[in-house]
Amino acid sequence: MDSIPPTSLRSGFELHQSEYEQAALDALRSGTYISGPLLEKFEKEFAEFIGVEHTVGLNSGLDALVLAIRASGIGKGDEVIVPANTYIATVMAITINGAIPIFCEPDQYFNIDPAKIEELVTEKTKAVLVVHLYGQACQMEPIVQLCKQYQLFLLEDCAQSHGAKFAGTVTGTFGEIGCFSFYPTKNLGAFGDAGAITTDNFVLADHIRTLGNYGSHKKYYNEVVGTNSRLDEIQAALLSVKLQHLGELTQERQRLASLYNSGITNPLIAKPQVAPKSDHIYHQYVIQCSSREHLQQYLRNLGIGTLIHYPIPPHLSEAYAFLGYQRGDFPITEQQADQVLSLPLYNGMTEPQVERVIEVLNRYQGE
Numbered sequence: 157m158d159s160i161p162p163t164s165l166r167s168g169f170e171l172h173q174s175e176y177e178q179a180a181l182d183a184l185r186s187g188t189y190i191s192g193p194l195l196e197k198f199e200k201e202f203a204e205f206i207g208v209e210h211t212v213g214l215n216s217g218l219d220a221l222v223l224a225i226r227a228s229g230i231g232k233g234d235e236v237i238v239p240a241n242t243y244i245a246t247v248m249a250i251t252i253n254g255a256i257p258i259f260c261e262p263d264q265y266f267n268i269d270p271a272k273i274e275e276l277v278t279e280k281t282k283a284v285l286v287v288h289l290y291g292q293a294c295q296m297e298p299i300v301q302l303c304k305q306y307q308l309f310l311l312e313d314c315a316q317s318h319g320a321k322f323a324g325t326v327t328g329t330f331g332e333i334g335c336f337s338f339y340p341t342k343n344l345g346a347f348g349d350a351g352a353i354t355t356d357n358f359v360l361a362d363h364i365r366t367l368g369n370y371g372s373h374k375k376y377y378n379e380v381v382g383t384n385s386r387l388d389e390i391q392a393a394l395l396s397v398k399l400q401h402l403g404e405l406t407q408e409r410q411r412l413a414s415l416y417n418s419g420i421t422n423p424l425i426a427k428p429q430v431a432p433k434s435d436h437i438y439h440q441y442v443i444q445c446s447s448r449e450h451l452q453q454y455l456r457n458l459g460i461g462t463l464i465h466y467p468i469p470p471h472l473s474e475a476y477a478f479l480g481y482q483r484g485d486f487p488i489t490e491q492q493a494d495q496v497l498s499l500p501l502y503n504g505m506t507e508p509q510v511e512r513v514i515e516v517l518n519r520y521q522g523e
């Protein structure tokens with residue numbers, strides 16, 4: 157059998173290749189490349205899909221987070237509670253704004269542990285920024301409650317959770333602002349960098365749109381010092397195509413994941429669990445193994461590629477040495493970082509490929 161890559165963007169592209177090509181060609185021929193009707197159309201479609209009043213297209217998921225935090229009035233010296241086990245962009249969005257990340261340990265579902273947030277709240281706390289990691293919605297009920305009680309902003313990093321629900325409600329609608337990435341590997345991935353925010357609040361949406369356009373509503377009249385973060389017409393057109401197919405693409409991921417769920421029986425491997433009331437859209441299918449490096453090498457030798465999301469938690473990253481954390485400060489996060497492994501799972505992956513991964517995993521005998 158041919159080797160199996162950890163992910164394949166090409167196979168996802170090929171599923172609807174002619175539609176993407178036509179959309180890109182139409183966008184090229186339109187003569188408008190930034191802030192035109194294709195962006196407007198996608199923003200409307202995405203707002204409808206999530207079930208919010210407003211979507212603002214931006215240049216990346218990081219920009220969505222940075223501008224959401226800034227528009228919430230969070231800045232120098234303010235504290236933002238954030239899961240310790242996240243992609244570092246979530247944390248950078250906080251520190252870029254001069255605010256301080258306060259790390260919270262995850263639960264067994266890899267999401268922020270709702271029972272551990274309250275003890276982190278201080279007088280400086282301004283917001284809780286949750287991350288629906290790997291495509292599974294956080295336990296939002298207690299988190300929404302806590303944010304109400306302490307009057308904290310609730311922001312959601314939905315970079316991995318396009319369409320995932322908690323108790324029937326779509327992620328990106330629980331807090332004031334939902335922040336999305338459309339980086340190519342995400343479930344709703346563009347063909348370049350792209351991102352967006354979702355909100356029901358017109359003032360916040362308008363503020364973020366202005367910040368992403370040099371702080372300007374009207375050309376050459378700049379009200380605040382903003383930045384350049386716009387979602388261009390070609391990416392918007394391609395995202396509109398993919399959004400139309402997102403339901404079936406998500407179902408494909410869930411079907412492949414359910415094969416892993418029922419097929420993997422090796423006691424050396426812990427499968428991902430789905431929390432009560434949470435939806436999982438399987439942005440990643442993440443197993444845990446105490447001999448992770450050995451398992452990864454074993455799979456590599458047999459032609460199966462895997463990835464690690466993420467090997468170094470933000471508090472131990474060189475970039476955040478200045479925060480002064482050490483190994484041992486967040487033991488659950490660190491253990492997950494040492495043991496997680498993302499199996500191949502992507503649109504266009506075939507069932508025989510999944511069966512092959514399962515068979516090889518079940519034959520694994522440890523170190």
Ligand SMILES: *Cc1c(COP(=O)(O)O)cnc(C)c1O
Pocket residue numbers: 215216217218219242243245246287313315316337338339349350351
């Ligand atoms: C991808 C990702 C981001 C950043 O998105 P970009 O579009 O790459 O800037 C932020 N948070 C999480 C959890 C992500 O997975």
